Amino acid sequence: EVQLVETGGGLVQPGRSLKLSCVASGFTFSSYWMYWIRQAPGKGLEWVSSINTDGGSTYYPDSVKGRFTISRDNAENTVYLQMNSLRSEDTATYYCAKDPAIRGGYWGQGVMVTVSS
C-alpha cells in the first residue's frame, strides 16, 4: 500500500524558514518523480515544486522560485521542501505527491504551514 507521510509543518513568522519532509513507502521511491502541491485555506490547488528520480532536476513556479528548494534522499525514501523567506501568502496545506498526474498517482494527507507574526 502506497503511503506518503508529511511532517514539519507549523506556525512560523514571516521571513523565517521551515523544512517539510515526506516519507514514502509501498512503492519503489527512486523510480518516481515527486511533487509538492499546496492549498491555501478554502482555496484551490497550486503546484509548488517537482523533482526527478535522481534529484538532478528540479522545477518551481515563479511564486516560490529562489525561496523554496526541493530535494530527495532515495536511500531514505524521503523528499524534502526547504522553505525560506516565508510570506503570509505561503500559508497553506502542503501535499507531497507521487507522480500525481499519471497511472498510480497518489497524494499524502498534507501538512499545514501557517506564516504569521
Add this chain to the structure above:
Amino acid sequence: DIVMTQSPFSLAVSEGEMVTINCKSSQSLLSSGNQKNYLAWYQQKPGQSPKLLIYYASTRQSGVPDRFIGSGSGTDFTLTISDVQAEDLADYYCLQHYSSPLTFGSGTKLEIK
C-alpha cells in the same frame, strides 16, 4: 503559462442524475509525439487530500467507478459523472501537466440535493 478555465464553479444535483464539468486550456495539451493529452482530473472530498480519477484526459485510475468518464482533446475537456451518488460530494479539479508551470483549474464544488 497555460491557463485552465474550469466551469461551473458549483452545481447541485440529485442522486442518480448526471453532471458535466468542463476545463478549457489556453493552449493545446495534446502531445504530437505520443498523441496523449496531458490533462488529469481529481476528486477532493471534504477534509481529505485530492485523489486522481482520470489521467491522460480519458483513462480511469484503477479502482475508480466507471460512472466517472473523462473526455476531450486539445483544449477542451470534460469530466462526466453519471448516476451521481451521495459519496460523490466533493470538489473536482483539472490539472494540465503539458508544460511548466503545472496549472490547475479553479475547481468545481459538487453538492447533492
